[in-house]
Amino acid sequence: MPHRALQIACSRCSLRELCMPVDISAADMERLDTLVTTRRRVKRGKPLYSRGDRFSALYAIRSGFFKTRVTASDGREQVTGFQMAGEIMGLDGIVSDEHTCDALALEDAEVCEMPYDRIESLSREVPALQTHVHKIMSREIVRDHGVMLLLGSMRAEERVASFLMNLLQRLHVRGFSEAELVLRMTREEIGSYLGLTLETVSRTFSRFADEGLIEVKHRQVRILDGAGLQTIVDSAGSRR
Incomplete structure (x- = not known):
């Protein structure tokens, strides 16, 4: 897909307010348009990434549903979350430069791939992006706490x-x-x-x-x- 088509889709995407910073200038939005280098389609049952894969990007879900899971040493699987359009996936890979879980499509899906080195670079130019990534990380922590409450009490x-x-x-x-x-x-x-x-x-x-x-x-x-x-x-x- 031509890069210009990606720019138009990103700027005018109906999910923009869910996965991109809001209230930024047109010039900064143009910079953020360059974040998405690839759109990936993932068939139902197929992985977006797997445990042990090298971490290189975050993924904004454009359509479809995913589940994340971890597998214990004895082969038991534990579902750790369900993700939908407008949400960001891949944060688990930041800490060790490799993914720590599997992300599987529950239905045919499409994601926008955002290289993490590009996110870091643009964060220095667009502070709102860095703030937004921090909010996403914070939301994941809060969600994890909510799951602990579910399972614990x-x-x-x-x-x-x-x-x-x-x-x-x-x-x-x-x-x-x-x-x-x-x-x-x-x-x-x-x-x-x-x-x-x-x-x-x-x-x-x-x-x-x-x-x-x-x-x-x-x-x-x-x-x-x-x-x-x-x-x-x-x-x-x-x-x-």
Whole structure:
């Protein structure tokens, strides 16, 4: 793809406010346009990068869903996160110059590749970029703390309710429905992320449906009582 086409797409991309600094000058935006050197398409089930790969770039998800996972020495896999359009991936590689997890596409996806040496260089010219990268790193730390809370103190129904409400909020920011979502991940992958068995996740979904909180049709979930789900999430905090 010609570089000029990339520039136009980056400047006018509907996800710009999610993955690029806001309130910057036109001149600085022109500089940031040069960040994206390549667009990569990743087929469903294929890796964007794998553990041990050399770290060289950050990736802004343009379309599609990903999951990140780590594998223990005995072969057990642990899902560590789900990422969607407008979010940045690859931060795990900064500390050691190699990736520490696998990033796999849950559906056909496209990412914008931003070489990290170029990010560092431009950060000296555009301070807003450096601030933005720091905010992204901080957000990842906060998210990790949230996962620790999920795994450490929440009951099964609180974990699933929190997962659904978080996913719904993230999708709504991107213009999707406030009440409906399509789960790109399997129940087993949700369980791995939440520290629950497949049976527990399925049973909790069924319970929520029986109680009129959600309606489930295969991977389509409709939120019927968001306030009720939020009450379940809040009940975890009331015990602390």
